[in-house]
Amino acid sequence: MKILLGSKTKTVGADVDNRFGRAEYYAIYDTDLKEYTFADNSAKDGAHGAGPKAAQIAIDLGVDVVITGNLGPRALAVIENTDIKSYRISGKTLEENVENYLNDKLEPINGAGPSHAGN
Amino acid sequence: MNIVFLSGKGGTGKTTVSTNIAYLNGFNYFDCDVEEPNGHIFLKPVINETIDSGVLNPVINEDKCTLCNACVRNCQFGALVNTGKKIMVFNELCHGCGTCSLSCKYDAITEVKRTLGKVEVGTYEKAKFVRGILNVKEPLAVPVIKDVKKLINKEENNIIDSPPGTSCTVVETLEDMDFAVLVTEPTRFGLSDLKMAVYVVREMKIPFGIVINRSSQDDHIITDYLKSENIDLIGKIPYSMKAARLYSEGKMMIEDEEFYERFKKLSEDIIKRVDNNERF
Numbered sequence: 001m002k003i004l005l006g007s008k009t010k011t012v013g014a015d016v017d018n019r020f021g022r023a024e025y026y027a028i029y030d031t032d033l034k035e036y037t038f039a040d041n042s043a044k045d046g047a048h049g050a051g052p053k054a055a056q057i058a059i060d061l062g063v064d065v066v067i068t069g070n071l072g073p074r075a076l077a078v079i080e081n082t083d084i085k086s087y088r089i090s091g092k093t094l095e096e097n098v099e100n101y102l103n104d105k106l107e108p109i110n111g112a113g114p115s116h117a118g119n
Numbered sequence: 120m121n122i123v124f125l126s127g128k129g130g131t132g133k134t135t136v137s138t139n140i141a142y143l144n145g146f147n148y149f150d151c152d153v154e155e156p157n158g159h160i161f162l163k164p165v166i167n168e169t170i171d172s173g174v175l176n177p178v179i180n181e182d183k184c185t186l187c188n189a190c191v192r193n194c195q196f197g198a199l200v201n202t203g204k205k206i207m208v209f210n211e212l213c214h215g216c217g218t219c220s221l222s223c224k225y226d227a228i229t230e231v232k233r234t235l236g237k238v239e240v241g242t243y244e245k246a247k248f249v250r251g252i253l254n255v256k257e258p259l260a261v262p263v264i265k266d267v268k269k270l271i272n273k274e275e276n277n278i279i280d281s282p283p284g285t286s287c288t289v290v291e292t293l294e295d296m297d298f299a300v301l302v303t304e305p306t307r308f309g310l311s312d313l314k315m316a317v318y319v320v321r322e323m324k325i326p327f328g329i330v331i332n333r334s335s336q337d338d339h340i341i342t343d344y345l346k347s348e349n350i351d352l353i354g355k356i357p358y359s360m361k362a363a364r365l366y367s368e369g370k371m372m373i374e375d376e377e378f379y380e381r382f383k384k385l386s387e388d389i390i391k392r393v394d395n396n397e398r399f
Contacts, residue, residue, distance in 0.1 A: 049197035
């Protein structure tokens with residue numbers, strides 16, 4: 001299973017980036033391999049529509065879970081149309097969040113946060 | 120002949136200067152500041168036609184769609200998302216370019232017009248008055264500006280009131296202009312945005328000159344820059360309580376004798392430059 005998190009840098013010990021659409025980078029944790037890979041966020045510098053673009057990135061990466069601060073209305077609409085589950089960040093680093101997820105300690109994201117919150 | 124009034128910074132006096140110059144000369148007036156058009160307050164037109172203005176958005180026929188992803192890949196605005204089960208369309212991100220429907224091999228996309236605002240057409244005195252009005256909450260102003268500009272006849276004398284800023288809306292307004300009047304104010308903020316406006320008109324190779332509105336002892340903020348860049352100062356309008364009062368009452372500056380003389384001179388100086396088609 002693959003988990004996507006926003007990441008401040010492309011290193012395993014990085015802090016999470018709580019923005020979804022405008023996260024600096026994406027970290028993808030593979031629970032089978034117990035390994036992180038990192039991806040650039042091509043959505044983050046656009047004038048509009050970072051949320052749905054980022055949701056497309058998550059879909060194309062084939063992730064099963066997204067851990068982020070909030071999903072805006074458009075990003076949430078996309079995620080809800082897929083089998084991807086979304087959870088709210090709890091913890092400072094990537095590793096803390098992955099651990100919290102694996103121990104069932106993260107809260108699912110149900111409603112949308114405000115638009116343009118990551119600007 | 121098309122003369123455009125722009126400023127970079129909002130609230131420097133684009134509409135004050137452009138409406139007075141239009142009125143004095145009996146020129147047609149086109150309000151392209153579609154997010155907040157206000158030229159009508161001063162020119163008091165009679166509107167006799169309203170045209171619906173909009174953009175074409177894609178509608179996906181899910182029976183025909185194979186999720187091949189061509190439309191998503193080609194969309195430059197991120198308005199389409201492929202969830203793996205269906206294509207989602209975000210209309211408010213769509214610029215109506217039609218690329219999705221051109222790239223669809225399965226004839227699964229039809230384009231449906233979505234209203235963004237309207238264009239009002241009328242007259243003031245004996246000249247044409249046109250203004251675009253963007254609907255509230257709508258972020259996409261360019262299609263409405265395009266619809267306003269379709270009504271410009273270049274054989275006639277036209278004044279075009281630009282939106283503030285230097286983004287797509289201003290670039291769209293500046294297309295096909297013969298001369299640009301950059302209205303500024305003697306503040307650091309006015310200067311900062313003026314520099315961006317100058318950059319845009321130079322890039323688009325439109326001859327231009329500057330008008331300093333609310334002229335005061337601080338004019339050097341602007342004039343030092345104009346000298347260093349060898350930019351033409353067309354004229355100045357003084358900072359005065361009388362001007363502020365006329366404006367707040369929705370009156371033309373030229374209703375006042377002193378301002379009438381100033382605007383007459385300013386108008387002659389602008390038209391002289393347009394006729395000479397001076398390039399700076």
